[in-house]
Every structure is written in structure tokens, then in C-alpha cells.
Amino acid sequence: MVEHRKIAVEDEAKVVADYQANRLTIVAIGLRYGLSRLGIYKVLKRNGVDTKKRSAEVVECPVCKKMHPVRRSRGKEKPWNICCRNRDCINDYMINRVSQPIS
Secondary structure (H helix, E strand, O other): OOOOOOOOHHHHHHHHHHHHOOOOOHHHHHHHHOOOHHHHHHHHHHOOOOOOOOOEEEEEOOOOOOEEEEEHHHHHHOOOOOOOOOHHHHHHHHHHHHHOOOO
């Protein structure tokens, strides 16, 4: 169990960046900064971060370059975000991933 402690103001920006840009879970961030899950949740809420589980982020498909919504949890499972609705993107990705990876 993590001890109760306060977080420095400069670390709050790092917590927000870890959650949004680096896509770390609240538990992983808590272990990194020595805070509980609830403490990290309060820091994120205080900084106006949406922590809903069903929230979607808009990402770009690496194949067709169209923007489409992806749930945060799905984005963590797969490093690539291909349009699920477009079968051509999936086929193109599967063909090209052996010869040249799409980043």
C-alpha cells in the first residue's frame, strides 16, 4: 500500500503528460510517483483531464490518413490504430507490415 503524501506542482504536469501522451494507466502512474490510484485520479481531475473509461480519442489511420475515434483502452492494447470500419486499410496493413512497418 502506498503512503499518503502530496505531490509537487511541477510533478502534476508530468502526471497529466504520462496519462495523456504516454497513455499510462492510473495504477502505473501511482507506482511511479508514490501515490494511490485515488490520489492520481484527484490530480487528473484537478487539471481538467477526462478520466472516463468510455472516452474516445481521435487518432489518424496510418494507412488512409483519415481521423477516427478510438477508445483509450483499445489504443493501449494495439500500438497501431487502423480504421476498423474500412476493410481495405486492414488488408493494406497486413500486406505491408511484413515488408515495411507502418509507424
